[in-house]
Amino acid sequence: MHPIEVLERYWNYTSFRPLQEDIINSVLENEDTFALLPTGGGKSICFQVPAMIKDGICIVVSPLIALMKDQVNTLKQKGVKAIALTSGMPYKELDTQLDNCIYGNYKFLYLSPERL
Numbered sequence: 001m002h003p004i005e006v007l008e009r010y011w012n013y014t015s016f017r018p019l020q021e022d023i024i025n026s027v028l029e030n031e032d033t034f035a036l037l038p039t040g041g042g043k044s045i046c047f048q049v050p051a052m053i054k055d056g057i058c059i060v061v062s063p064l065i066a067l068m069k070d071q072v073n074t075l076k077q078k079g080v081k082a083i084a085l086t087s088g089m090p091y092k093e094l095d096t097q098l099d100n101c102i103y104g105n106y107k108f109l110y111l112s113p114e115r116l
Helices: 003-011 018-027 043-053 067-077 089-104
Strands: 059-062 080-083 110-111
Touching: 003 043, 003 059, 018 043, 018 067, 067 080, 067 110, 080 089
Parallel strands: 059 110, 080 110
Antiparallel strands: none
């Protein structure tokens, strides 16, 4: 699947913002990629689109629990399997969620730095 097809299918956009497509193509070409964009510049699209194209799970490490939960909820609304493991989770719930992640064909695993 081409990046623009993924963007249209899951995000309902017909074009990328400046620099997004270059960043996405770099990731898809397996290049080490450092992307620096301003707040609201569309950084999440830069890893989410390639993750939807590539095999396997995308691991996202973020110290912002509210942002992780928001992104997980947004991805779930789009029909994409995503899960967040945050610092406040009890061990039993963490264990269950990891099993779900391993055996449930999840596409995104969001982790707080201390859970990494």
